[in-house]
Amino acid sequence: MGNTTKASTITKEEILAAYEYRHATRVFDSSRKISHEDFEFILETGRLSPSSFGFEPWNFVVVQSPEIREKLVPYAWGAQKQLPTASHFVLILSRLPRDMAAGSEYTQRMMRDVQKLPPEVAEGKQKTYDFFLKSDFRLEGNERAMFEWGARQTYLALGNMMTAAAQIGIDSCPIEGFDKEKIEQVLTAEGIMDPEHFGIACMAAFGYRVNEPRGKTRQTAGQVVRWV
Template identity: 25%
Template sequence: MTIEVKQGAQTATNADFISVAAGRRSVRVYDSEWTISKEELQDILKTAIMAPSSSNLQPWRFLVLQNAELKRKLLPIAYNQQQVVEASAVIAVFADPLAYEKAETIYGSAVEAGYMQESVKADFVKRTVQTYGSLGEDRLKSIALVDGGLVSMQLMLAAKAKGYDTVPMGGYDADKFKEAFDVPQRWAPVMLIALGKAAKEGHPTTRLPLEEVAFWNSIEA
């Protein structure tokens, strides 16, 4: 049985999603001649930011690098991993721990869309600012990083659905990246994502058996 999931004018099947998720590979060799338009990257990002986030505060921030000179600038910062210059784009994902400062804008847009009443919005804004404003720096960063991981995975699946390949990269000097590209100090680095057309397919990998990682009702050693 195939389950259909409808959203707006688009219809996706359960089989479509499974094939995208199963077909995603971490690709490290890209066709350096392949270019992706800004419009296509925007489409991928628009799908990515539909990811969930704590209180819908959407703390993710992106720096998209397509310019060849900027990618070469990134190369030594990324420990000379060639995919950063060969891929069509490198997307740096960050998380803003102070995203709650945009609560008025975020919930205000929900009112404009007809999803929330003005009185409810005012209460949401007040409680959100009070709650998050009372949290410590480490807790705020932890929450934002979880959301950064969610949006990153959705970005990679969105790219695969459009026929592109990706690799998530944690191997880079985040402090040097922020300095080199004038990233706001308060933004917490999540990862780099190289994105483009594979020149060499990512190799298949195995996973631990589900029984070793999933437990029902109690955790057994």
């Protein structure tokens, strides 16, 4: 008899149906609010997402204040309709290079306090990570590339949150249409983001659709998949 897990009770058809259901929702029904329990579930799928070396470079800021949302509108051209109507609006921040460097206080704390690694194991992991940054991906010394590498990881959490939302009938929209510098200035001025440690990677809106979308369009599997 094969191994069974709780996850196996979810059928492949149900998972694919969630992907078919999900679309980039432009306008949400502002009268409908996601329950606290459901949104905590969505956030938890982000928290549990994988990251390179397990260093979790993300921070999720849930913006429910109408005043803060209004201050973001002038600098978020891709969220003009979502900011006023979404039930929940999330800013996904990414750690800056100083925190993601090998030997930084942050990575040391992650290995010691979160990953609970013995000192000798943490030392070995730090050396491997240092080699990765310097030689494998050659990120060290390139501040922008280093930040974008961290931001790429936040998209793993973003994808998981959007899929989880779709599985329970909640709509979402990933957003990159914003002036990064201006948004960060607003967040810093409001005391929401520490510019010494974080920058904004992306945004995401969650809620319930007003209109049904047109059918999903994607390239065929034959166009995007190769077996070698």
